[in-house]
Amino acid sequence: MSQKAYALLMFGGVGARFGWDKPKQFYVIDEIRRKTLLQFVVQKFVDFKLFDKIVVVCPEKYLDETKKLLREYINLLDFVIGGDTREHSVWNGLAFLENFASEEDIVVIHDGARPLVSKEIVQKNIECAKHYGAVVTAINATDTVSYSESGERVDEIIPRSKVFIHQTPQTFKYHIIKSAMESCIEILHTFTDEASIVTAFGIDVYYISGSRMNIKVTTLEDVIFVKRHLNDEHLD
Numbered sequence: 001m002s003q004k005a006y007a008l009l010m011f012g013g014v015g016a017r018f019g020w021d022k023p024k025q026f027y028v029i030d031e032i033r034r035k036t037l038l039q040f041v042v043q044k045f046v047d048f049k050l051f052d053k054i055v056v057v058c059p060e061k062y063l064d065e066t067k068k069l070l071r072e073y074i075n076l077l078d079f080v081i082g083g084d085t086r087e088h089s090v091w092n093g094l095a096f097l098e099n100f101a102s103e104e105d106i107v108v109i110h111d112g113a114r115p116l117v118s119k120e121i122v123q124k125n126i127e128c129a130k131h132y133g134a135v136v137t138a139i140n141a142t143d144t145v146s147y148s149e150s151g152e153r154v155d156e157i158i159p160r161s162k163v164f165i166h167q168t169p170q171t172f173k174y175h176i177i178k179s180a181m182e183s184c185i186e187i188l189h190t191f192t193d194e195a196s197i198v199t200a201f202g203i204d205v206y207y208i209s210g211s212r213m214n215i216k217v218t219t220l221e222d223v224i225f226v227k228r229h230l231n232d233e234h235l236d
Ligand SMILES: C[C@](O)(CO)[C@H](O)COP(=O)(O)O
Pocket: 086, 111, 165, 166, 167, 168, 192, 193, 194, 216
């Protein structure tokens, strides 16, 4: 039986930390091709040609604008309204997939705010999730990392070789992510990613090597980094 692959592209947030009057997905990050973050990421996932379905999760308030910007690919996409937190948005995406997905199908969850992810990383996620059931893209910490209860002074140094920074995609067999989220539905808001939920559910999550280029656009400085990279790429 061939396993299908579904992408959940998370544009559910309103970008409070971004400091702009609209959510960051509407910011033009590719000035040469005049593409917003939203258009850039969706086009990338469409071009990968790895998915049976691509689901765009976005805030209700911006659904019309999102659809308008993506009209070029509208027949290739499905749209789901996000929830109050990231994990509620993912849950809404999974609930939508219930109509299509089989237990063993693969769900690739990706932050809409990570435009520089490569096809290789996404492919590796799908391959490894077929084998392991649950994988997270991650990189090693290269700075020294400490733990602090108060946030004012260092309590403990954590050996950095043992610290992994989670990125996306995070990829799972449908039944694993669905059962894991169901099991903690009341406390979804306490989690910041899906790997944490699946780990809390007692299922092993395996690392896929990420990339330092796969940054999450959180602030306007991050946008400058991405824009510069895309401009350089265009000049090459
Ligand atoms: C999922 C994530 O990218 C893993 O590092 C991160 O937790 C997303 O955080 P955000 O608060 O949705 O930006």
